[in-house]
Amino acid sequence: MSFQTQFADLVAIDDPTLQQLRQQAWEYFSQSGFPKPQLEHWKYTNLRALEKQSFVIAQEQCMGLVPDDLEPYLMANTYTLVFVNGQFDPALSKLDDLPKTATMTNLASVIKTDPQRLRPHFAKYADMSKAEYSLTALNTAFMTDGAYIELNQEAKLTKPIHLLFVTTPQQQSISTQPRILIIVNPNAKAKVIEQYVSLGASTYFTNVLSEISLAANSQLEHYKIQQESDKAYHIATMQVQQQQGSRLTDYRFAFGALLARDTINSILAGEYAESDCSGLYLGQKRQHIDYHVCTEHQQAHCRSTQNYKGVLMDRARGVFNGRVHVHPNAKKTDSQQSNKNLLLSKDAEIDTKPELEIYADEVQCSHGATVGQLDDNMVFYLRSRGLSQQVARHLLTYGFAKEIIEGIDLEALQMMLGKTIAEKLPGTEQLKEEMEWEY
Amino acid sequence: MLTIKNLHVEVDGKAILKGIDLEVHAGEVHAIMGPNGSGKSTLSNVLAGRDGYTVTQGDVLYQGDNLLQYEPDERACRGVFLAFQYPVEIPGVNNVYFLKAAVNAIRQYQGKEELDAMDFMALMKQKMTLVKMDNTLLKRSVNEGFSGGEKKRNEILQMAMLDPKLAILDETDSGLDIDALRIVAEGVNQLRHSQRSIVMVTHYQRLLSYIVPDYVHVLSEGQIVKSGDKNLALELEEKGYGWITEEVA
Numbered sequence: 001m002s003f004q005t006q007f008a009d010l011v012a013i014d015d016p017t018l019q020q021l022r023q024q025a026w027e028y029f030s031q032s033g034f035p036k037p038q039l040e041h042w043k044y045t046n047l048r049a050l051e052k053q054s055f056v057i058a059q060e061q062c063m064g065l066v067p068d069d070l071e072p073y074l075m076a077n078t079y080t081l082v083f084v085n086g087q088f089d090p091a092l093s094k095l096d097d098l099p100k101t102a103t104m105t106n107l108a109s110v111i112k113t114d115p116q117r118l119r120p121h122f123a124k125y126a127d128m129s130k131a132e133y134s135l136t137a138l139n140t141a142f143m144t145d146g147a148y149i150e151l152n153q154e155a156k157l158t159k160p161i162h163l164l165f166v167t168t169p170q171q172q173s174i175s176t177q178p179r180i181l182i183i184v185n186p187n188a189k190a191k192v193i194e195q196y197v198s199l200g201a202s203t204y205f206t207n208v209l210s211e212i213s214l215a216a217n218s219q220l221e222h223y224k225i226q227q228e229s230d231k232a233y234h235i236a237t238m239q240v241q242q243q244q245g246s247r248l249t250d251y252r253f254a255f256g257a258l259l260a261r262d263t264i265n266s267i268l269a270g271e272y273a274e275s276d277c278s279g280l281y282l283g284q285k286r287q288h289i290d291y292h293v294c295t296e297h298q299q300a301h302c303r304s305t306q307n308y309k310g311v312l313m314d315r316a317r318g319v320f321n322g323r324v325h326v327h328p329n330a331k332k333t334d335s336q337q338s339n340k341n342l343l344l345s346k347d348a349e350i351d352t353k354p355e356l357e358i359y360a361d362e363v364q365c366s367h368g369a370t371v372g373q374l375d376d377n378m379v380f381y382l383r384s385r386g387l388s389q390q391v392a393r394h395l396l397t398y399g400f401a402k403e404i405i406e407g408i409d410l411e412a413l414q415m416m417l418g419k420t421i422a423e424k425l426p427g428t429e430q431l432k433e434e435m436e437w438e439y
Numbered sequence: 440m441l442t443i444k445n446l447h448v449e450v451d452g453k454a455i456l457k458g459i460d461l462e463v464h465a466g467e468v469h470a471i472m473g474p475n476g477s478g479k480s481t482l483s484n485v486l487a488g489r490d491g492y493t494v495t496q497g498d499v500l501y502q503g504d505n506l507l508q509y510e511p512d513e514r515a516c517r518g519v520f521l522a523f524q525y526p527v528e529i530p531g532v533n534n535v536y537f538l539k540a541a542v543n544a545i546r547q548y549q550g551k552e553e554l555d556a557m558d559f560m561a562l563m564k565q566k567m568t569l570v571k572m573d574n575t576l577l578k579r580s581v582n583e584g585f586s587g588g589e590k591k592r593n594e595i596l597q598m599a600m601l602d603p604k605l606a607i608l609d610e611t612d613s614g615l616d617i618d619a620l621r622i623v624a625e626g627v628n629q630l631r632h633s634q635r636s637i638v639m640v641t642h643y644q645r646l647l648s649y650i651v652p653d654y655v656h657v658l659s660e661g662q663i664v665k666s667g668d669k670n671l672a673l674e675l676e677e678k679g680y681g682w683i684t685e686e687v688a
Contacts, residue, residue: 376490381527381581384487385541385597386515386548395540399531399580406531433536 283316394427
């Protein structure tokens with residue numbers, strides 16, 4: 001069934017503003033269709049295979065899941081919102097003792113009961129009018145559910161918020177269009193973990209849009225962990241708007257999916273804002289993983305880093321496009337960008353494209369990209385201590401990848417990520433033992 | 440223990456070692472001294488099995504067996520240890536785990552039972568006192584962010600843990616201040632015993648005041664041009680390398 005037929009069948013949203021937005025979004029999508037490789041933003045990621053398939057927008061929730069099914073993914077000491085096939089599942093979620101200073105709920109309920117509340121930020125930041133953002137339009141056209149998180153002024157949450165998106169095997173290939181809105185008001189502070197998992201090996205299409213608004217002097221630590229099924233298509237767009245003195249720390253990990261594309265657009269719209277984005281992509285078999293990261297320095301005295309690493313095995317292909325754009329006003333910008341890749345097979349491929357555009361004076365910017373194999377000196381050092389060539393290579397690969405998680409201060413999450421990294425790399429048994437020493 | 444016969448080695452087609460003969464018995468400490476570019480590091484690297492060094496002539500026998508036929512990790516498992524001049528930093532690989540994996544790889548090769556975590560830590564604690572190593576270094580990645588002194592101490596700690604029969608110390612004194620040198624040298628001295636041979640490669644005599652060798656050899660332009668006891672080192676310190684090369688010429 002085409003998206004067009006499904007759009008026509010959608011039940012209208014009561015709120016006229018949102019219904020109109022949705023209609024507008026559909027017009028943008030129907031004009032552009034899926035992004036084409038002729039667009040600079042999509043040059044290395046061809047969505048033809050995705051476009052050719054037909055997906056049913058998941059309407060009905062999968063019933064009958066019990067917390068045990070999610071056991072491997074649930075984290076202790078978190079507020080947890082579980083979404084099954086795109087829809088909020090209150091029974092599986094864990095939202096006891098919610099602080100009065102924050103709102104954590106599902107988007108569908110806000111749309112239904114208090115659409116006015118969405119006015120200030122919802123759909124205000126992510127562009128959907130351009131052809132390269134047509135999937136943002138698709139998401140907006142089909143918006144039904146997702147997460148709504150708002151921290152009041154000065155609110156400081158002690159526990160992280162865990163958004164767990166689960167896809168279950170269905171008779172038909174399904175598509176989910178989750179939408180996340182995170183609003184952190186002045187001086188508030190939050191940690192959000194966004195995780196995508198699959199309970200089967202089915203083909204499906206996740207197209208998520210996250211909008212984040214960081215008010216003056218607010219802080220957000222954001223983690224995104226993508227562990228979709230190895231037949232899935234995962235498209236994620238995150239649009240961040242940062243005011244003066246605010247701080248974003250974003251970590252993202254691409255472990256799963258047949259094709260995954262993350263687009264991060266970060267706007268530093270106030271002075272002294274800080275944005276630290278880092279990530280790791282581990283590709284194996286025929287996986288295709290694309291990270292497009294753009295930091296817009298619009299104001300003076302802002303600081304940003306982009307630090308991404310990739311390990312590509314088998315016939316996997318990685319794409320990294322990191323852009324730092326320093327606007328004429330953005331004096332005293334401090335920006336560093338790094339992309340390091342390890343190719344473990346001769347058929348693996350990486351297209352890395354660091355871009356630096358500077359239109360201001362008195363800035364400090366650096367960037368660098370490396371593509372290579374393991375360092376011979378390191379291999380020799382380990383072998384000279386009795387470790388076989390193979391063990392030495394496994395350890396070094398793991399060490400390379402694991403460096404990204406070393407700065408994470410949520411210990412349970414760091415351990416979980418270390419384990420997941422070890423499971424994806426060759427020499428798993430050895431690496432698991434290494435981890436036990438680490439933590 | 441180690442017999443080197445007429446060893447010729449090339450690097451990138453250029454002859455570096457031009458006929459080395461050396462006999463090291465169990466329990467002996469030999470110092471190999473020489474000016475920069477004389478081939479000292481080449482000798483260490485060839486013995487440890489680093490790539491890029493081509494043996495064009497000669498033999499190296501270790502415990503009566505051709506050492507050159509073995510891969511670097513097999514040499515280590517058979518009891519050969521190289522303390523690096525520049526220990527490599529390995530981000531993301533935990534120092535303790537690395538040592539445990541190494542100790543057990545070697546024990547396994549030698550047909551010994553692997554150490555479990557408790558026995559390993561007990562051994563580790565004991566050996567750490569040898570080089571006054573701080574616990575905090577254990578939690579870090581191998582050599583990452585270590586000072587020059589810490590790196591060299593870590594090399595000697597590894598030597599103590601791996602219990603080699605033949606240890607080659609490549610410029611172990613380079614980059615050390617006098618206090619660090621003393622700690623490293625004391626560590627090595629405690630590891631001297633009748634079944635272990637040590638070959639120290641060094642530019643300066645300084646190290647030899649702390650680790651007193653049984654024999655001193657002077658390497659010049661790829662050949663051992665003079666051998667003697669510890670007094671030869673003192674003479675070199677006083678007169679420099681010039682007089683030997685002249686004497687040979």
